[in-house]
Amino acid sequence: MTALIKAVAAILFLIAVVNAGHQTIHIYQKYHDLFPNEDSVSHANRVFEPARKALIKMGATHLSYRMEPGKTFAEKADEYYIVQYALAPIVIEALRGDSPWVLMNYSGMPQRFPATDLTCIEDFGWGLAIHKKNSAAPAAINETPDLGSVWHEQEGEWTGTWTRRGFSNIFDAVWKTADGRESKDEVVYESVNCQRLILFRKGTNGRYRGRLSADGSRIESGEADWFSTNDHWSATIDKSK
């Protein structure tokens, strides 16, 4: 009997080791593809940082919240909590809220959904745009801005010079790296909507998106269809010529 009791004790030790080991292997197998990647909360935390600063600057520290039509809060709760976490200390009231500032979360859609009672103030990209309930607030830039003559662009290690062809929407773009590599392509300005600017790059068959600064001289918080979540671009518009 004593031997049996010792055997059961040994089995219990063994079970603890096996369970711990199995968990380690299971977690590794399940998540090892994600190890080098940024998780969704870290990503939101990083890309919404400019939005947080801009909102505080606007004095929009207490927001109502609007999610895509037809969805319930329960369906989109994950997104709400991540956005609230990333934008804290700005208060976002999900289910009630009488603030004139309305944060539109359209991250599940390709573009902002219509809201006739709201005026778009700024689209921050990544599915977030700040609106104001119809008021005399100055509306965001929705018309083609002065595209200047040359854009000095930066994306990662590449420094780009985008030269505008006359007064057209087309830019001849050249990128260089510090070690002498060079790349050329054609970039076409497409549109601006609620301060959000879109350009098409032919070689990659994808789009650049970025936030046009209030004075129309810079593009910030840029993203592109072929970028990973850690990549971004920015540009300064040279209007001197």
Place this chain on the structure above:
Amino acid sequence: MIATAIGALLSILLPLAAGSAIVSSLWPGSPRILQIAMGTGIGLGLAGATWTSALMISGSTVRSLIASESLLLILTTVLVLRRLRGSQNALIEKTSQTARGAEVAAVVLVVLFGLCTAAFLTDVSPHGGYDATAIWNSRARFFYLSERPLNVLPYLVSPDYPVVLPGLIARGWQYSRTNTVIVPIFLALFFTAASVLVLTSGLRLIVSRSTALLAGCMALGTPFFLDAGVSQYADIAMCFFITSSTVLLSIADATESGAMGLPLLAGLSAGFAAATKNEGNLFVLAMVLAQLCLLFWNRRWKADGIRLVRFLIGLVPGLLALAAFKAKSPMPNVLFSNMTLKTIVSAIGDEHRHFSVLKGFGRDLLFFGDWWINPLFFMILYAILLRIAQPGKRFSRHWQFPAAVLVIMICGYYGVYLFSPYPLDWHIQSSLPRLLVQLWPTALALWALVVTRKAAA
């Protein structure tokens, strides 16, 4: 990054110093590992409780930091000076059994696997799990980043939840000077490891070394325990305070020593549990009721009565912090705010509700650990075999106290679910496993005491 990490580490120094001084002062001769693990946890509880109380009174995070650090510093200085003046004798003799090689190997393996799992999970979700992002770390951000932190209290998710853990995280960020993920990660890992250390080294004083090591291994070898810890939920801080409190009173009960500081420490820990999560109130009630049960059972009126009074005194810092929060943010508890006599009578008479709760309990009590191999059968088999094989030998009766605590807690949870305003299945599935994980080390302590012969105690 390095400066941030150093800041996060510095934030734990004063709680470590003050907590260790409190433990060694109230429990002279306590094992060094308990002084450090339990002391740091109690020091953190005190820091969080003081920080949030000061915030509720002053509305300023800077004043909160000054208040918490001043209190910790004064406490450390006074207790260290007191200790230097008089020598104190150990009140509990340490046994000198040595562990066998195989047992040590098992412990090492479980710890290594645990470290790897924690590293993987932290890498995948450095900001923590769902509740950490939605509730605990989010609140800490409001406290740290807001110019007027008290103004946001009504708008927090689940505004009735206590704020000691978010306060503790915000305090760590004040040291780091940025809202780095290092602070909540560090706190989560600390409370996870400290729960196991307190269980193992506390049990080591009242059961055999093998049994204590086995209990520790089984805690760390429970996948959901580690999951809940690394997720940065408040449940792991709760688990630490519950484990500390029940282990301390079990030691006091088993040793019947003159270490009357043990109930005071247990009370401190239980009070911090109440200030960490709402179910901490139920835990305080369970601890008091369990002690009353033993008081009437053993009829040691004077000794057990003094022990109970000391426990109640120990509750004060945690309950004061909770009261300060409730006074400033008097939000009703969602679970109880809509309760009427009619809904209570209706729920009690609803047999389908009872069946659903029992079904949920049956499922989660057996499988909450997410084990690959469920150890519960072998744990029960071990206890039965031991008692059959040695019927003549008298077994310890000190399992009665943790058993009473667990039974009262489970009954309390049963009642909460029975009267829950939420969809019942969802409510049970989304919360019961985490509640059970909080109690798991206490259940392991109970098991260790059940299989312990009187001679070993």
